[in-house]
Structures are given as structure tokens and as C-alpha cells.
Amino acid sequence: MEITPQSWSYLGSRGSVRLVNSDSSVVKKRPPGRPAGEGANREAILDAAKRLFADRGYDGASMRAIAAQAGVDPALIRHFFTDKEGLFAAVVPGRSELPQLLLAALAGDPDDVGERLAEVYLAAWEDSETEPILRAMVRTAFTSERGAGLLREIIATRIGAQIPPGHVASDEPMLRLALAGSHLLGVASARRVAGIEALADADRSRIVAIVAPAIQHYLTGELP
Numbered sequence: 001m002e003i004t005p006q007s008w009s010y011l012g013s014r015g016s017v018r019l020v021n022s023d024s025s026v027v028k029k030r031p032p033g034r035p036a037g038e039g040a041n042r043e044a045i046l047d048a049a050k051r052l053f054a055d056r057g058y059d060g061a062s063m064r065a066i067a068a069q070a071g072v073d074p075a076l077i078r079h080f081f082t083d084k085e086g087l088f089a090a091v092v093p094g095r096s097e098l099p100q101l102l103l104a105a106l107a108g109d110p111d112d113v114g115e116r117l118a119e120v121y122l123a124a125w126e127d128s129e130t131e132p133i134l135r136a137m138v139r140t141a142f143t144s145e146r147g148a149g150l151l152r153e154i155i156a157t158r159i160g161a162q163i164p165p166g167h168v169a170s171d172e173p174m175l176r177l178a179l180a181g182s183h184l185l186g187v188a189s190a191r192r193v194a195g196i197e198a199l200a201d202a203d204r205s206r207i208v209a210i211v212a213p214a215i216q217h218y219l220t221g222e223l224p
Contacts, residue, residue, distance in 0.1 A: 042080050044070040049091045054132040057139035058088060058147025085150060092137060092154055098130050099158045106163050113167060114180075114216025118208045121184045125192045126204065138189055155181075168219050179218040187211055 048070035052061035063084055067074040081087040101124065105116040124130040140147035160177060168176055187207065191199040199207065 041070070041072050041076055045072060045077055045080060045087070046091055049087050050132050050136065053088065053091060053136035053140065055139075057136070057142075058084075058144040058150070060139075060143070063087075085146075088140075088147065088150055089154060092133060092151070098124050098133065102159055103162055106159075106167050108167075110167050110220055112212075112216070113219055114214070115208060115212040117180065117219075118184060118212045118215050119204075122188055122191075122204050122208060125188045131192070134188070135193065138185070138193060169221075172223065176219050176223070180215045183211065183214060183218065 045066065048066045049061065052066050052069060055061075056065075061084075063074050063077050066087070067077055077084075077087060081090055101120050102117065105120040106113060108116055125134055137151055141151055142148075160174065163173070163177075187199065190196040191202075191207070
């Protein structure tokens with residue numbers, strides 16, 4: 001089923017972020033264990049790619065290294081994903097619920113979208129499933145021109161193109177999203193990657209309260 005902001009909504013409070021669908025059923029994670037046969041190999045490749053992209057970035061994670069960590073022949077990566085670009089595109093949006101969570105946060109009440117978006121994004125950096133994906137995105141954005149281009153394409157198609165009208169001010173919406181995203185990326189990277197002590201030690205709820213007004217202004221306020 002295609003996930004759209006109209007069929008999914010943000011549910012949560014500080015410390016808890018979830019998605020619910022229209023019949024109020026909480027999204028369930030894939031149960032533990034891997035399917036047999038080809039499915040197991042594909043899952044092993046995706047898990048290995050998530051770890052290595054997070055540790056080494058796009059350029060540093062070779063297909064051979066990913067295959068070795070997954071315990072499969074490198075030819076299987078080509079079989080499932082065609083090439084490294086296809087694998088990266090499958091890992092970034094496909095191994096976490098982050099795109100759906102961000103869309104759901106953006107699709108809520110415009111009056112407090114800044115707080116919701118800040119909470120969802122910063123909470124994702126503290127989630128064991130999502131953090132490696134975000135770390136991979138940061139490393140790739142700053143170390144690989146090709147990888148950064150892929151990221152821009154993924155973000156534009158998976159998030160930017162699906163935001164419903166009225167939830168971001170209609171004048172220069174992409175600039176507004178870029179400002180909000182850059183602000184949150186900088187704060188999260190300083191906390192979780194660079195480990196800047198004052199930010200790393202601060203409670204997430206306090207950081208959200210501090211940055212939310214700026215994010216709100218970027219998305220809905222008047223720009224110069």
C-alpha cells in the first residue's frame with residue numbers, strides 16, 4: 001500500500017514517535033527473523049549496506065565489502081539492486097519509517113508544525129533502527145558528490161513532492177523546507193556525530209523547545 005500523508009498521521013509525544021493509519025492501527029515493525037532463501041540474502045545485504053554506509057559513507061562502502069559483511073557473493077547485489085546506486089536508494093528510504101514520519105509531521109496542524117517536525121527528526125537520531133540511516137545520509141552528503149545527488153533526489157521525491165498544500169507556506173516552499181532541514185541537520189549532527197557537549201548533554205525536549213520556533217518560522221512565517 002502506498003503511504004501518503006492523507007492515509008497516515010503522526011501520533012506521539014516527546015519520547016515517543018509512531019505512525020497510525022486511518023483505522024488507528026499502529027504500524028508494526030517486521031517481526032524478528034529473516035525469510036528463507038532469496039529473501040534472507042536480500043535482507044542480509046540491506047542490513048550490511050546500512051551499517052557500512054553509516055560507517056564509511058557512499059564512496060567508502062564498496063559492493064565487495066558489503067557482500068563480504070552480508071556473507072553473500074557480490075553478484076547477488078547486482079541481482080537484487082542492479083548497482084550500488086540502486087542499493088543505496090533501497091537502504092535510505094526503505095530501512096526506516098523516517099520519510100513517512102516526516103511527512104506525517106508536516107501534514108498535521110500547521111500552527112505547531114515546527115515543534116512536531118523537530119521532535120520527530122531529533123527523536124529519529126536516538127532510535128536504533130533509524131540512527132544508522134541518518135548517519136549514512138550525513139556521511140554521504142559531505143563525502144560523495146554522487147551520493148549527495150542521490151540523497152537530494154530521494155528527499156525531493158519521497159518527501160518534498162508529497163507534502164499536501166497548505167502545510168508549508170506557498171511562497172518558496174522548497175526554500176522553506178531547505179532552511180528547516182538544514183537547521184535540524186546541523187543541530188542533530190552536532191549532538192550525535194560531532195558530540196558537542198552542550199548539545200549532546202541537553203535533554204531532547206529542551207532542544208526541541210529551543211529550535212521549534214525557528215523551524216515554525218521557516219515553514220509558515222514571513223521571509224525577507
